[in-house]
Amino acid sequence: MKIIVTGSLGNISKPLTKELINKGHSVTVISSNTERKSEIEALGAKAAIGSMENIDFLTETFKGADIVYAMEALNAGVFFDHNVDFMEANTQIGRNYKEAFERSGVKNIVHLSSIGAHLPSGNGILAFHYNVEKILNELPEDVSIKFMRPVGFYYNMYSFIPTIKSQGAIIQNYGGDEKEAWVSPLDIANVIAEEIEKPFNGREIRYIASEEISPNDIAKTLGEAIGNQALKWLTVSDEDLLNGMISAGTNPKTAKGFVEMNAARGNGVLYEDYYQNRPALGNVKVKDFAEDFAKAYFK
Structure with missing residues (x-):
């Protein structure tokens, strides 16, 4: 199958791309970084260099695809950018996807959403996932969408390092002995690869967790x-x-x-x-x- 993978060669998209190629699929990886082109091609995939803000680029890249794996991704420093509305920027990417899907005729989508996407509010920055799911659900009924809802990513724990070094502790506004779910990007990639090869039928939701x-x-x-x-x-x-x-x-x-x-x-x-x-x-x-x-x- 011809599959489009967004997210460049990130923590999920890179292992996903490798697995899809190993299974014999034709994969095109979208990246905004021209320096990624050679690395993408070295994996055996095609590189499409452009921006998720460019609907024309997305439309042309999506045309003829059997399946698109879509995720919202902003640069790593966006949390510290006082000129960027994190929620709105991610929600706008969702709007761009919707228009590009409509214009390109894509019928099968795997969308990386998140735990908390069932809530319109009270979930903090995760509310944009609710927004994007709602936007994509406005697509025609003949467009099948699998919403993947992973829990908290392990690599978010890297943010604990500064306070461990400076104060000798992990410091958050919740804690204790109550268990919560976390997930490895490798397990997310495995689930997405599995879902890509299963039949698409309407709108589906699947949670993903490792421990x-x-x-x-x-x-x-x-x-x-x-x-x-x-x-x-x-x-x-x-x-x-x-x-x-x-x-x-x-x-x-x-x-x-x-x-x-x-x-x-x-x-x-x-x-x-x-x-x-x-x-x-x-x-x-x-x-x-x-x-x-x-x-x-x-x-």
């Missing part, structure tokens, strides 16, 4: 990996976390959304629909990720 583990157990696992047996997960107020993020240079609106998202993790609201549609867990556990975390910590 359910408590904040305290995360601190213990990461602490053991970095040789700090005393590492603790400390809980602070929403206000303290917000002020700390703003002091570090985070866009205030984005910081507020992040704090609200974490609060929804702590009170369980974020996971209500997840537990009603609980998936089988993937293969990569926090203990496996901890090895990569330790490398990043000591780098």
